[in-house]
Amino acid sequence: MRHTISVLVENKFGVLSRVSGLFSGRGYNIESLSVGETIDPQVSVMTIVTTGDDQIIEQITKQLNKLIDVIKVTDMKELEHVEREMVLVKVAPKQEDKAEVLNITEIFRGRIVDSSQKTYTIEITGDEKKIEAFIELVKPMGIKEFVRTGKVAIAREGVKKK
Amino acid sequence: MKISGAEIIIESLKREGAKHVFGYPGGVVLNIFDSLYDNKDVQLILTRHEQGAIHAADGYARATGKAGVALVTSGPGATNTVTGIATASMDSIPLVVLSGQVPTMLIGNDAFQEADIVGITRPCTKYNYLVKDVNDLSRIIKEAFHIATTGRPGPVLIDLPKDVTVAKAEFTWPELDMRSYKPTYEGNKWMITQAAHTIAKAKKPVIIAGGGVILSGASKELRELAEHAEIPVTMTLMGLGGFPGTHALSLGMLGMHGTYYANKAVQESDLLIAIGMRFDDRVTGKVEAFAPHAKIVHIDIDPTSIRKNIRVDVPIVGDVKRVLTVLNKVLKEEVKEQWDEVRKAWLKQIEDWKAERPLTYTWSDEVIKPQFVVEKIYELTRGDAIITTEVGQNQMWAAQFYKYDKPRTWLSSGGLGTMGYGFPAAIGAQLAFPNKLVIDIAGDGSIQMNIQELATAVINKLPVKVAILNNRYLGMVRQWQELFYNERYSYSHLDVVPDFVELARAYSAVGLRATKPSEVEPVLKEAFKIHKPVFMDFVVNWKEKVYPMVPAGAPIDHMLFEEPEKKPEKKLKAVK
Ligand SMILES: Cc1cc2nc3c(=O)[nH]c(=O)nc-3n(C[C@H](O)[C@H](O)[C@H](O)COP(=O)(O)OP(=O)(O)OC[C@H]3O[C@@H](n4cnc5c(N)ncnc54)[C@H](O)[C@@H]3O)c2cc1C
Ligand SMILES: Cc1ncc(C[n+]2csc(CCOP(=O)(O)OP(=O)(O)O)c2C)c(N)n1
Ligand SMILES: [Mg+2]
Numbered sequence: 033m034r035h036t037i038s039v040l041v042e043n044k045f046g047v048l049s050r051v052s053g054l055f056s057g058r059g060y061n062i063e064s065l066s067v068g069e070t071i072d073p074q075v076s077v078m079t080i081v082t083t084g085d086d087q088i089i090e091q092i093t094k095q096l097n098k099l100i101d102v103i104k105v106t107d108m109k110e111l112e113h114v115e116r117e118m119v120l121v122k123v124a125p126k127q128e129d130k131a132e133v134l135n136i137t138e139i140f141r142g143r144i145v146d147s148s149q150k151t152y153t154i155e156i157t158g159d160e161k162k163i164e165a166f167i168e169l170v171k172p173m174g175i176k177e178f179v180r181t182g183k184v185a186i187a188r189e190g191v192k193k194k
Numbered sequence: 195m196k197i198s199g200a201e202i203i204i205e206s207l208k209r210e211g212a213k214h215v216f217g218y219p220g221g222v223v224l225n226i227f228d229s230l231y232d233n234k235d236v237q238l239i240l241t242r243h244e245q246g247a248i249h250a251a252d253g254y255a256r257a258t259g260k261a262g263v264a265l266v267t268s269g270p271g272a273t274n275t276v277t278g279i280a281t282a283s284m285d286s287i288p289l290v291v292l293s294g295q296v297p298t299m300l301i302g303n304d305a306f307q308e309a310d311i312v313g314i315t316r317p318c319t320k321y322n323y324l325v326k327d328v329n330d331l332s333r334i335i336k337e338a339f340h341i342a343t344t345g346r347p348g349p350v351l352i353d354l355p356k357d358v359t360v361a362k363a364e365f366t367w368p369e370l371d372m373r374s375y376k377p378t379y380e381g382n383k384w385m386i387t388q389a390a391h392t393i394a395k396a397k398k399p400v401i402i403a404g405g406g407v408i409l410s411g412a413s414k415e416l417r418e419l420a421e422h423a424e425i426p427v428t429m430t431l432m433g434l435g436g437f438p439g440t441h442a443l444s445l446g447m448l449g450m451h452g453t454y455y456a457n458k459a460v461q462e463s464d465l466l467i468a469i470g471m472r473f474d475d476r477v478t479g480k481v482e483a484f485a486p487h488a489k490i491v492h493i494d495i496d497p498t499s500i501r502k503n504i505r506v507d508v509p510i511v512g513d514v515k516r517v518l519t520v521l522n523k524v525l526k527e528e529v530k531e532q533w534d535e536v537r538k539a540w541l542k543q544i545e546d547w548k549a550e551r552p553l554t555y556t557w558s559d560e561v562i563k564p565q566f567v568v569e570k571i572y573e574l575t576r577g578d579a580i581i582t583t584e585v586g587q588n589q590m591w592a593a594q595f596y597k598y599d600k601p602r603t604w605l606s607s608g609g610l611g612t613m614g615y616g617f618p619a620a621i622g623a624q625l626a627f628p629n630k631l632v633i634d635i636a637g638d639g640s641i642q643m644n645i646q647e648l649a650t651a652v653i654n655k656l657p658v659k660v661a662i663l664n665n666r667y668l669g670m671v672r673q674w675q676e677l678f679y680n681e682r683y684s685y686s687h688l689d690v691v692p693d694f695v696e697l698a699r700a701y702s703a704v705g706l707r708a709t710k711p712s713e714v715e716p717v718l719k720e721a722f723k724i725h726k727p728v729f730m731d732f733v734v735n736w737k738e739k740v741y742p743m744v745p746a747g748a749p750i751d752h753m754l755f756e757e758p759e760k761k762p763e764k765k766l767k768a769v770k
Binding site for chain 1: 312313316317320321324341372373374375496497498501502
């Protein structure tokens with residue numbers, strides 16, 4: 033099962049390696065990880081996407097909680113929440129496909145953030161499904177490369193998980 | 195008044211009550227050493243190797259319950275501590291390790307004797323620090339002692355760049371404020387009540403006591419529980435001494451080299467009360483076949499220990515002492531069960547198992563049996579000694595044939611199984627208890643891993659005794675090769691073992707040797723009278739194996755026992 037885990041940590045050097053070291057040292061898998069500051073500059077938030085059965089996820093959250101620099105661990109599975117990820121896709125379409133690429137970008141509410149004679153760089157934000165769908169659609173028209181930010185997630189206010 | 199970083203370090207150690215520091219000097223810690231030179235509050239014990247310093251600090255910590263402290267230089271000094279730090283980490287032992295570091299501005303430059311010790315020790319410390327500002331120093335030291343000794347204890351390393359030890363600051367001793375570190379001490383009352391009712395219903399309960407009982411100082415509460423509810427107690431290797439080994443309810447150690455009756459009782463039990471233990475694979479054997487009929491109550495201060503390896507029915511996160519205090523109260527005041535009748539059949543069954551297969555070995559008139567040496571040590575000390583061990587067969591016999599009645603009298607590297615641990619640990623324990631008899635039960639292989647510390651013992655007049663069970667083999671390895679590798683003794687024979695008697699003399703210590711069973715007692719008696727470090731070389735039967743033994747990965751009631759010897763002992767003695 034895939035879980036998105038949000039971890040509030042002290043914003044100090046070395047904390048990222050403590051967290052990533054925990055995953056590598058114990059053989060847990062990290063699918064994506066993103067780090068950023070929070071409203072309190074002394075606190076960072078890490079959003080980690082990982083997979084494992086219930087027992088492994090339980091160990092992961094317990095082990096994260098055990099790290100001295102970790103303030104709070106939230107498994108987003110337990111909450112109603114919003115997840116987003118951004119991807120930058122560089123496509124090099126043939127002349128006849130260019131209009132279609134722009135069209136799909138439009139439909140996905142993406143933006144062209146850079147262009148050259150042969151390529152467009154497109155920014156798409158959304159949940160995983162949207163991003164996957166976009167990539168599937170433009171793939172036949174020639175993706176040169178893409179980079180993904182990894183997921184960020186936030187709990188919804190006042191909404192209980194059914 | 196502003197004082198230097200070095201002076202801040204010493205003042206902080208003094209405030210933490212750390213009178214003894216084990217260490218070794220080098221370039222970047224010279225300022226600290228200079229401040230120690232005429233200091234009356236903190237004494238440095240110069241070891242002969244940084245690994246020795248760490249194990250000595252660890253032995254000191256295990257014997258006293260306080261944090262052990264070590265001070266080493268950067269680079270090789272720091273990396274030499276890694277095995278010792280990992281040893282302490284695996285066994286949850288509180289240490290504060292101060293390592294020197296190259297000056298802040300040189301960090302990352304591959305400077306002379308630079309090693310990223312914070313990076314290297316990240317996975318084997320509870321926490322570690324690189325101090326970048328002298329103004330943070332005292333707070334960090336205070337935090338380090340706090341983290342090392344509270345919750346689930348463990349080693350903490352503080353890396354000290356040279357310039358930080360030179361820079362000056364006002365000394366402050368701030369109140370600690372750590373929002374992200376708050377161990378849970380009180381167990382959940384509802385869960386504890388659940389546990390009490392589960393205990394009330396059980397017909398065949400067993401307590402498994404682990405290292406957490408000793409770390410928590412909960413022997414009294416454990417005994418109260420066992421006696422009140424009439425529950426037999428088995429101990430992990432780390433739990434030995436947490437419950438009296440001579441008590442009628444004691445089953446001795448369980449697991450791979452545990453007693454027949456402990457393993458039987460666990461497998462047949464309908465309730466396991468696991469207290470401050472972590473279900474190591476040496477304890478459970480094949481996990482799927484472990485205690486198949488038992489409900490499991492698990493008390494541990496570290497939530498990650500619970501449900502890591504074994505399913506649990508009643509998890510209780512908290513400090514053993516506090517949880518047991520409440521549990522005992524609930525049992526006495528709310529449950530009020532009388533167990534005398536209920537337990538009769540179960541305790542009778544256990545007595546039968548004890549009679550069926552006690553811990554034994556085959557006596558020999560000609561060759562010294564290592565178990566006999568341990569038995570004699572127990573007999574002559576009447577159990578009133580601090581025993582440390584090396585690793586291997588010597589360690590297992592020391593666990594089996596000596597009865598530990600009190601906590602902190604058994605110091606052994608369990609989790610990491612570090613050969614070379616026992617001798618420096620004995621030195622640390624002896625320093626803490628100058629008037630106690632401290633004995634390292636050693637193997638001829640392991641003792642050579644930190645034998646240089648004999649100088650430390652001699653110079654500091656620490657009269658530790660080392661009983662070497664000399665089988666000329668890496669015996670535990672040889673045992674596995676004999677049993678599971680078709681007797682292919684690949685590189686487990688030590689060929690040349692030093693003359694330990696002469697070696698002791700070379701260090702101005704005393705060396706004694708016994709080659710016949712009749713010499714064992716006289717040698718021990720003489721050694722115990724001598725107020726100096728003594729090496730006792732017991733030339734023992736090299737073929738001896740540790741039994742019972744559960745082969746790796748088997749259920750723990752699948753035990754191997756000693757087979758009656760086919761060949762006469764005499765022939766087995768000869769080894770070239
Ligand atoms: C050659 C060799 C053979 C071995 N054979 C065996 C064997 O046959 N049987 C055996 O048992 N072991 C054996 N061991 C040792 C084994 O490897 C483990 O070290 C040992 O079993 C662990 O003991 P423990 O579960 O008590 O845990 P420890 O490592 O002592 O852990 C203590 C536990 O208590 C918890 N704790 C700490 N403080 C508190 C507190 N205040 N309150 C509550 N909980 C607390 C901790 O979180 C932790 O979970 C062997 C080792 C070697 C080297
Ligand atoms: C540092 C280290 N290296 C290797 C091992 C693996 N090992 C475990 S027991 C053992 C043999 C120990 O020999 P000795 O000290 O003579 O003890 P004996 O088993 O003969 O009593 C070895 C090599 C270890 N535990 N520690
Ligand atoms: Mg040996």
